Amino acid sequence: MVQNKSLVLAKHPVGYPVPGSDLITTSSEFDLNQAPPPGGLIVKTNYLSFDPYQRGRMRAATGLYTTGYPLNSPITNNAILTVLSSDNPRFKAGDVITTNAEFSEYQIITKERAELEQSPGGGNAGVRLLKNPLGLDPKLFLGALGMSGLTAYSSLYEIGKPKKGEVIFISAASGAVGQVVGQLAKREGLKVIGSVGSDEKLQYIKEELGFDAGFNYKKEKPDEALNRILGELGEEGLNIYYDNVGGEQLDAALGALSTFGRIVSCGSVSQTSKKPGETHGIQNMPLVVGKRLTIRGFIVFDPDMGGKYYEEHQNNLQKWIKDGEIKIKMAVTDGIDNAAEGLVGMLKGENFGKAVLKIADL
Amino acid sequence: MVQNKSLVLAKHPVGYPVPGSDLITTSSEFDLNQAPPPGGLIVKTNYLSFDPYQRGRMRAATGLYTTGYPLNSPITNNAILTVLSSDNPRFKAGDVITTNAEFSEYQIITKERAELEQSPGGGNAGVRLLKNPLGLDPKLFLGALGMSGLTAYSSLYEIGKPKKGEVIFISAASGAVGQVVGQLAKREGLKVIGSVGSDEKLQYIKEELGFDAGFNYKKEKPDEALNRILGELGEEGLNIYYDNVGGEQLDAALGALSTFGRIVSCGSVSQTSKKPGETHGIQNMPLVVGKRLTIRGFIVFDPDMGGKYYEEHQNNLQKWIKDGEIKIKMAVTDGIDNAAEGLVGMLKGENFGKAVLKIADL
Ligand SMILES: NC(=O)c1ccc[n+]([C@@H]2O[C@H](COP(=O)([O-])OP(=O)(O)OC[C@H]3O[C@@H](n4cnc5c(N)ncnc54)[C@H](OP(=O)(O)O)[C@@H]3O)[C@@H](O)[C@H]2O)c1
Numbered sequence: 151m152v153q154n155k156s157l158v159l160a161k162h163p164v165g166y167p168v169p170g171s172d173l174i175t176t177s178s179e180f181d182l183n184q185a186p187p188p189g190g191l192i193v194k195t196n197y198l199s200f201d202p203y204q205r206g207r208m209r210a211a212t213g214l215y216t217t218g219y220p221l222n223s224p225i226t227n228n229a230i231l232t233v234l235s236s237d238n239p240r241f242k243a244g245d246v247i248t249t250n251a252e253f254s255e256y257q258i259i260t261k262e263r264a265e266l267e268q269s270p271g272g273g274n275a276g277v278r279l280l281k282n283p284l285g286l287d288p289k290l291f292l293g294a295l296g297m298s299g300l301t302a303y304s305s306l307y308e309i310g311k312p313k314k315g316e317v318i319f320i321s322a323a324s325g326a327v328g329q330v331v332g333q334l335a336k337r338e339g340l341k342v343i344g345s346v347g348s349d350e351k352l353q354y355i356k357e358e359l360g361f362d363a364g365f366n367y368k369k370e371k372p373d374e375a376l377n378r379i380l381g382e383l384g385e386e387g388l389n390i391y392y393d394n395v396g397g398e399q400l401d402a403a404l405g406a407l408s409t410f411g412r413i414v415s416c417g418s419v420s421q422t423s424k425k426p427g428e429t430h431g432i433q434n435m436p437l438v439v440g441k442r443l444t445i446r447g448f449i450v451f452d453p454d455m456g457g458k459y460y461e462e463h464q465n466n467l468q469k470w471i472k473d474g475e476i477k478i479k480m481a482v483t484d485g486i487d488n489a490a491e492g493l494v495g496m497l498k499g500e501n502f503g504k505a506v507l508k509i510a511d512l
Numbered sequence: 513m514v515q516n517k518s519l520v521l522a523k524h525p526v527g528y529p530v531p532g533s534d535l536i537t538t539s540s541e542f543d544l545n546q547a548p549p550p551g552g553l554i555v556k557t558n559y560l561s562f563d564p565y566q567r568g569r570m571r572a573a574t575g576l577y578t579t580g581y582p583l584n585s586p587i588t589n590n591a592i593l594t595v596l597s598s599d600n601p602r603f604k605a606g607d608v609i610t611t612n613a614e615f616s617e618y619q620i621i622t623k624e625r626a627e628l629e630q631s632p633g634g635g636n637a638g639v640r641l642l643k644n645p646l647g648l649d650p651k652l653f654l655g656a657l658g659m660s661g662l663t664a665y666s667s668l669y670e671i672g673k674p675k676k677g678e679v680i681f682i683s684a685a686s687g688a689v690g691q692v693v694g695q696l697a698k699r700e701g702l703k704v705i706g707s708v709g710s711d712e713k714l715q716y717i718k719e720e721l722g723f724d725a726g727f728n729y730k731k732e733k734p735d736e737a738l739n740r741i742l743g744e745l746g747e748e749g750l751n752i753y754y755d756n757v758g759g760e761q762l763d764a765a766l767g768a769l770s771t772f773g774r775i776v777s778c779g780s781v782s783q784t785s786k787k788p789g790e791t792h793g794i795q796n797m798p799l800v801v802g803k804r805l806t807i808r809g810f811i812v813f814d815p816d817m818g819g820k821y822y823e824e825h826q827n828n829l830q831k832w833i834k835d836g837e838i839k840i841k842m843a844v845t846d847g848i849d850n851a852a853e854g855l856v857g858m859l860k861g862e863n864f865g866k867a868v869l870k871i872a873d874l
């Protein structure tokens with residue numbers, strides 16, 4: 151018997167979730183030597199992903215594309231795990247797998263799930279063997295080589311339609327999705343502008359990732375910053391806005407886009423944890439007509455998104471990361487006891503890079 | 513010599529333009545017997561169109577797709593005119609033509625313009641012979657068979673992509689564009705919901721045009737009205753929102769759209785005449801991601817819009833109007849002395865149907 155700790159949703163948060171109150175750590179006994187259920191697996195958790203959409207799942211009623219997390223159960227997300235014992239022919243002890251898993255140190259995977267192949271775009275409860283032919287850091291498969299990277303890759307091409315010489319603006323530019331979008335856009339020959347929430351991140355995207363320009367939205371108003379930067383770059387306007395945050399930056403981007411500009415609506419993390427009445431009303435929507443803008447929302451597991459780009463994303467990104475052409479920064483929280491702080495920290499922008507929880511290194 | 517009256521922009525309006533102050537009627541002498549300029553025409557104005565985009569052209573700086581009206585000159589818009597005398601082989605006295613013309617009773621068309629074919633989607637200064645093989649009311653060629661109808665036709669198909677059984681919501685539903693969109697959508701087998709600014713208009717779209725439901729946005733809040741109506745129709749949400757007005761109705765539509773819904777961004781007439789600080793900030797933009805919405809703005813003379821659908825629009829609409837399958841309501845203002853009131857009235861919603869100015873019947 152071992153103690154098996156989990157991160158549990160105890161209450162529906164109002165505003166930012168509060169560790170110790172909305173999100174608590176519980177512990178229960180787990181028998182490591184128990185037989186796996188018929189057709190199932192016993193697994194040990196190595197890494198779990200922290201993602202902004204998890205905030206949405208902490209609401210009482212969610213609807214849309216995800217269901218709400220049940221109260222008093224461990225929350226779940228994409229994970230990398232090691233098989234301890236298996237009653238399923240697809241897997242054997244020692245295999246490293248990815249699936250949507252509980253925030254628990256140990257867990258059981260049922261036959262039903264062990265038999266289901268994880269869909270390429272994610273979004274089902276299936277399981278996949280981690281394929282890491284180039285021997286890359288396995289944590290990457292929760293970020294640049296996982297859901298965040300596939301999000302960046304598929305939506306930039308499918309919706310953004312980048313063309314050499316165009317100008318793209320990316321919010322949350324040092325984050326899991328943003329850092330990949332920015333580097334892909336540089337590869338395609340675009341001028342890349344990023345916004346971030348600290349000077350350290352700003353320096354990083356400009357000096358390490360090669361962005362052409364950027365600003366710290368906590369120090370400079372987004373509309374003024376975009377005006378300033380476009381002037382400095384000698385450009386009239388943006389062609390693409392990759393929107394990770396919504397709110398004031400979306401408004402500023404609408405103002406700064408050129409005719410026939412595209413907005414890739416990826417997320418609105420600046421609004422998700424706002425209390426009712428505190429959200430930002432977008433003033434610039436009337437510009438959509440005269441500028442002929444297209445704004446398109448997506449979820450990575452939509453049919454024409456992640457699945458369509460899965461192979462291409464894996465093949466290219468693994469190679470480019472291996473070659474050092476694309477750099478990936480990760481923000482690792484250590485241990486389940488710190489999981490709540492890590493998750494909430496990411497929502498507040500305290501992460502610098504793709505946020506993951508490490509439970510046990512591989 | 514005759515007196516030739518014109519509607520002139522005297523000042524840039526703040527809020528709604530004020531007749532007699534921002535928009536004034538002037539008069540000057542015009543020689544009906546003068547020779548046309550070399551290669552040009554002398555024409556008499558029959559009908560002029562009132563369109564919401566003209567409000568945008570009254571600003572000091574406009575940019576985007578139209579230029580501002582110069583101060584102290586007659587404003588311009590699509591018109592139907594009769595050729596009085598011609599020095600151009602394309603036209604002869606008595607021909608009925610359409611072009612972008614001055615709000616003046618008589619005017620001169622230069623050689624340069626007389627030689628230019630009016631582009632199918634509008635948007636250039638060229639001239640076209642009115643082709644009216646079915647002998648329809650010529651005023652229709654400023655509305656359902658002109659720019660408004662082509663706007664409705666092209667954007668509904670190109671952006672709305674209507675499918676039988678879907679639900680569409682149209683704002684300014686009794687207006688020039690709205691009444692055509694609604695009837696086309698009915699023909700395609702959609703359930704059609706319209707919003708209007710009076711009970712008389714509401715009764716019209718439901719009883720005369722066969723809309724499935726509607727509401728008067730001055731009496732019922734748009735979000736509550738859409739909820740009520742969707743419940744009554746037994747539908748979960750909207751598939752298309754045809755946005756003529758922006759503001760509060762756009763916000764309500766974002767809330768009521770189903771996954772993969774489309775917004776055809778045609779205009780935002782509810783915001784155009786608002787003073788700074790009075791405009792409506794859109795709260796529901798974060799729903800674009802989870803619902804995977806597409807919002808697309810257009811201008812009828814964009815390459816893939818009006819021009820692409822011009823022939824189809826003329827062929828079908830002329831026939832359907834002749835057969836009585838599609839009904840068109842027009843709001844006619846009589847005489848240049850009433851032009852300012854007519855134009856401002858349309859911006860305020862006092863028009864019931866496509867607003868035009870009649871100067872002299874054909
Ligand atoms: N549509 C999809 O399928 C899909 C898939 C994955 C992710 N997403 C979305 O993509 C976005 C980025 O996700 P990610 O995983 O890459 O997260 P991330 O960027 O690694 O982390 C979240 C970041 O959001 C920024 N942020 C937090 N509060 C903010 C505020 N008030 N204003 C501006 N920025 C704020 C912070 O960066 P700064 O310090 O720079 O502010 C923080 O680091 C999220 O909106 C997420 O929901 C969508």
Ligand SMILES: NC(=O)c1ccc[n+]([C@@H]2O[C@H](COP(=O)([O-])OP(=O)(O)OC[C@H]3O[C@@H](n4cnc5c(N)ncnc54)[C@H](OP(=O)(O)O)[C@@H]3O)[C@@H](O)[C@H]2O)c1
Binds near residue numbers: 685689690
């Ligand atoms: N993108 C393009 O190429 C293109 C081309 C043509 C037209 N448009 C746009 O399409 C829209 C409709 O134009 P239209 O020519 O068909 O005009 P219209 O509907 O015939 O006339 C304007 C109508 O707007 C409504 N309105 C005025 N103020 C409003 C407010 N505060 N809230 C809600 N509705 C209000 C009024 O109808 P109610 O009494 O029902 O409120 C009024 O009758 C406009 O936004 C116009 O700019 C765009």
